Amino acid sequence: MMSGYHFAFLDENAKREIRRKILKAIAIPGFQVPFGSRELPIARGWGTGGLQITLSIIGPDDVLKVIDQGSDDSVNAVNIKKFITRVTGVATTSDTAAATLLQTRHRIPEERLRSGQVLVLQVPLPEPLRVVEHSEAETRRMHAEADYTAMWLYLYESIIKYREVTIGWGYPVMVNGRYMMSPSPIPRWDVPRLDRSECLLLFGAGREKRIYAIPPWTKVEPIEFDDFPFQVENFSGRCCAECGSQDTFLDETMDDATGARRWLCSDTAHCRKISRRLPGGVAR
């Protein structure tokens, strides 16, 4: 652990403020709480919101996992993990089940999260209504009055133009029947996992200076018309080329040499776990 800094880098007052804002966010599920986003040694827009939440709630006994689009080994995840361990000295893992605190960018792990774990999501654009309303004053009024007609109209327009809803990531959800919330740019595949989740979900947007939360067991519903129900990505007939899973979110890859297409689990840790269980299996 680095000396000359506070535990977890942020000074104690900053951590206290962020913890209070997190408590407020938990008390009003789905409501965006403004907070004083601090400077960090990484640029705003690269996960500083999630990082500040993680740094504020992490303790010396926590076991940390950081993923970036499902992968433990991508640059963003590795650097954030390195930074957090340097300023806290906590243990890290890539095993979802072994972690107590998980920070993620744009995915929710395949393995079901349980009570007691905390998932921190990095959020670039916290305002779900921004796509239909430019003015911040106006979107705040819309949230205050639960006036979400504009978003429904956006869905309707998408349906009559393309016969389906064309929102691929960050699909707007209603939290606890009250606030419309952006689930951060997770694929639609992960949206059902937000509903009545056993673990606490915290969302941090550092550049936009907002924190919001979904407490455990909260009702989270994607917005949908009765005759055009919400759908997750369709991977039917495909399976992971490494572990053979048919029930995971898959990434399409191209083999540079042969040009052949392959489908691989986006959650690499989960893929490794499954591969190891295969007869004679080796992890990628």
Next chain:
Amino acid sequence: MNPILSICGVSKIYGPQCSECLDSRAVLKGAACRRCGSVIACSDVCFDLYDGEVLGIVGESGSGKSTLLKLLYFEEAVTSGSMHLRLDMAQLGEIPGFDVALDGEENLFLMNPFQKRMLRNRLMGMVYQSPHLGLKMNISTGGNIGERLIMAGCRSVAKMRKRASSLLERTEVPSSRMDEPPRNFSGGMQQRVQIARALSVNPRLLFLDEPTTGLDLSVQARVLDLIKSLQQELGLTTIVVSHDLGIIKHLTTRTMVMKDGRVVEAGLTDQVLEDPQHEFTQLLVNSTL
């Protein structure tokens, strides 16, 4: 018989306000206060409206007609005054935030913004002079009409489209063009789409703000006929704002004449137009081409 809508002492003042301009008898410089320069858009307007009645409001430009309509449609906040509606549960239907009938006791101007929005969406329809104010020009016509259904809790695309297409048929817009945005349409068609939108949730009150100004004469006549037949068929309680006395004569039974934010004359339309008492009304009637 009780009026369905009662308006009492409604004023709207833009500016600093002083003791002089709050007095509805004060002498004004045009529509402005002599002392503090505040603009008195509406001053102490009172009227009752009975079920199924059509009220006309005439006056020159800047007399406060449109402002009055905006106040009643909760688009702007009043400076003072009250608005009372009398509707039983059957007429009210199910509106979130309202679990008892409106008995005319509650001043609707004092409701919270959510209640105002719900009431406006379920009970009122507005047709503006400019379609740009009433329609979203880059959203499909069906979406424009369906928006109010969504606000009323409709979550079915098929139902929205069915309602939109039947309203478009009724207002003589080809429903095959339902998925086009209204900016592709002519002025007369846009006005018809506005009417369809206003009627989408079966409102009790219809507000028409210069609905045919800017349309050519033959289109004007057809839109007026449409409004009149819809009004009679649905028994809509209606307020028509216009500076065109012909329209007022054609549509309304009672008329209010406004000048500088004040009502200077009110009465049966025939009476007001045939035998105007106030000098401004006389001028208005005599200046008809």
